[in-house]
Amino acid sequence: xxxxxxxxxxxxxxxxxxxxxxxxxxxxxxxxxxxxxxxxxxxxxxxxxxxxxxxxxxxxxxxxxxxxxxxxxxxxxxxxxxxxxxxxxxxxxxxxxxxxxxxxxxxxxxxxxxxxxxxxxxxxxxxxxxxxxxxxxxxxxxxxxxxxxxxxxxxxxxxxxxxxxxxxxxxxxxxxxxxxxxxxxxxxxxxxxxxxxxxxxxxxxxxxxxxxxxxxxxxxxxxxxxxxxxxxxxxxxxxxxxxxxxxxxxxxxxxxxxxxxxxxxxxxxxxxxxxxxxxxxxxxxxxxxxxxxxxx
Ligand code: CA
Numbered sequence: 001x002x003x004x005x006x007x008x009x010x011x012x013x014x015x016x017x018x019x020x021x022x023x024x025x026x027x028x029x030x031x032x033x034x035x036x037x038x039x040x041x042x043x044x045x046x047x048x049x050x051x052x053x054x055x056x057x058x059x060x061x062x063x064x065x066x067x068x069x070x071x072x073x074x075x076x077x078x079x080x081x082x083x084x085x086x087x088x089x090x091x092x093x094x095x096x097x098x099x100x101x102x103x104x105x106x107x108x109x110x111x112x113x114x115x116x117x118x119x120x121x122x123x124x125x126x127x128x129x130x131x132x133x134x135x136x137x138x139x140x141x142x143x144x145x146x147x148x149x150x151x152x153x154x155x156x157x158x159x160x161x162x163x164x165x166x167x168x169x170x171x172x173x174x175x176x177x178x179x180x181x182x183x184x185x186x187x188x189x190x191x192x193x194x195x196x197x198x199x200x201x202x203x204x205x206x207x208x209x210x211x212x213x214x215x216x217x218x219x220x221x222x223x224x225x226x227x228x229x230x231x232x233x234x235x236x237x238x239x240x241x242x243x244x245x246x247x248x249x250x251x252x253x254x255x256x257x258x259x260x261x262x263x264x265x266x267x268x269x270x271x272x273x274x275x276x277x278x279x280x281x282x283x284x285x286x287x288x289x290x291x292x293x294x295x296x
Contacts, residue, residue: 005039005288009076009101009296010068013045014061016083017163018141021045021150028150029082030268031281041288044068047151048088050141053162054175057084058091060156065092065099076101078291080284082267083107083243084167086202086251087175094179097196101296103182103252104287105202107241107266110183111176111248112169114240118232120168125161134160182252191252199296200252203283205241205261212260212275220273222264241266255290259283 015021015028027033029045036043046064048057065077078101079089086108093100109116123130137160145155165171176183182191182200191200207213207230217223226242236245243263250257259266265274268281 002038003040005036005041005285005292007041007078007288007291007296009074009078010042010044010072011036011078011080011288011291012065012068013043014048014079014081014085014088015045016081016085017167018050018137018144019047019082019085020050020144020148021047023144023147024149026271028267028269030270030272032268032284035281035285036288039285039288042072042074045150047148047153047156049156049158050144051137051158051160051163052156052166053159054084054087054091054166056157056159056162057088058095061088061092062096065096069099078102078104078296080104080106080287081108083109083263084163086110087166087172090179090181090251093196093198094181097198100198102199102201102291102294105200105249105251107204107244107263108202108249108251109167109172109244110202110251111187111245112172113167113244113248114169114233114235115229115243116164116167116171117169120164184250188247188250190254191250193253199294201255201287201290202249202251202253202257203255203259203266203287204244204246204249204257205259205263205266205278206239206246206257207242207262208258208260208275211277212262212265214276216273217262217265217275220264220270222270223262223273223275226262226264255287
């Protein structure tokens with residue numbers, strides 16, 4: 001077995017909104033876990049509330065980290081969060097930097113999501129269509145919870161309004177005032193490499209005509225959704241992955257912010273259906289090797 005990804009500390013994978021560990025046989029992190037393990041890493045995909053605030057999810061994550069440290073005997077963990085998972089891990093690292101070796105944001109809305117802003121504006125929760133959307137999301141969340149074969153713990157609390165507020169530009173601005181660790185000082189810049197002993201990294205992608213909308217993504221409903229969602233962006237028009245803007249994703253050392261990967265491709269969803277010239281699993285392998293080289 002290769003040891004290229006044999007990081008010193010376990011790698012904990014934290015999903016985003018409507019996250020899961022495994023839907024029947026379909027994992028959230030498609031292909032990542034076996035690939036990282038083949039490289040010698042200890043990898044643990046965890047579950048936090050599928051719909052809740054980043055703070056509540058972060059508290060749940062801190063509980064899981066305690067368990068993982070006990071089970072593995074490790075002193076710290078490397079956290080990788082996708083989408084809202086990025087805010088979740090930032091919270092955990094801000095609260096307990098002593099337990100966290102690194103925070104890596106993958107397509108994280110670190111300055112909010114313009115898609116969430118659009119929904120707040122166009123589907124206010126007191127209106128009929130706002131209530132309909134909420135009911136639909138809660139139903140989807142319930143079905144996904146029933147189908148999750150990778151998480152066997154107790155039912156985690158759901159608060160859709162809190163989840164939504166945790167993703168809007170205004171909501172994340174509030175979050176950022178309390179938990180600014182690793183954020184860039186200027187829009188589009190890089191953040192600090194290290195804060196309170198925790199390394200910060202990020203990467204993200206953008207929709208690119210002729211690349212992301214090619215080959216297998218033509219069959220992927222999540223890609224078609226991203227193309228529709230991208231139209232709601234104004235500040236970062238043409239510079240989003242469908243759910244998060246390119247600069248909004250910046251945190252710590254920005255590894256790259258324009259991979260030809262939509263918001264789901266970046267974790268190899270759905271089932272490895274991605275566009276042209278993209279290999280999301282390879283990015284995780286490279287990153288684990290980077291963490292290892294940094295002694296993390
Ligand atoms: Ca896809």
